[in-house]
Amino acid sequence: MRKFLFKIVNFLQGRYGIDELYKFLFIVFWIIAILSIIIRNPIIYLLEILICAYMMFRAFSRNIYKRQNENAKYLKIRDKILGKLKLQKRKWADRKTHIYRKCPNCKAEIRLPKKKGKHICTCPSCKKDFKVRCR
Template identity: 35%
Template sequence: MGFWRRFAFGLQKWMYGRYGSDTLNIAILITYAVLYIVAQIFWLPLLAWLSMGLLLWSFFRMFSRNIAARSRENRAFCSFFQRLAAPFRRSARSIKDRQHRYYSCPKCRNTLRVPKGKGKLEITCPVCGNRFVRKS
């Protein structure tokens, strides 16, 4: 066996039962890279140390054997990020779609699409049955 194959095999064996990478880890690494670059440009040693902490955190998560806890963190992060990105996605869609308007239900945050230019409409949310009036 050549060196690289042995190396890959050993790494695989070592990673067995460990968590590995996920979306949260990639986000941590990107944040680390950005903070590190900013710290280098503006000469901020404290920020460089803080970004080091992010790097260590991502390593800790990657090599962790507590897979249940790590995937729980990842799920929490993904749903948080989706909530964060939802308004941007919604506005991007309403720019593309000129025949409809998009509203989010005030009760359950479900996105609703109504035809444009129909005046005042009473909208019924199909998910929770909540009714509200909006100008279309």
């Protein structure tokens, strides 16, 4: 028994393990696994196996640097999407009191109080003036 545990510990030493990308793939894997029960399709089944194999490959990989880079790329994409969703949520919550406009110069999203008519506003990030029309 001790010898067996020693072998396992030895095997796991220096392996990459679990990260955020692994957790995301785990959720995707289960969604596809449930889908494959409902829809019996060999392509979905193949996808399920491929995701599982990729998860195992990453978790047991010894190339930690490469796996960390993959995870960093995933986090960058995830944060971008979550940031956009957060902004949409905020736009919806403020829709009666504020308007959102993109600065024509630096493309920054600016939150402005909702006042009828034409206005000139100054971008807080690039300090340039631009016209805003609000109905």
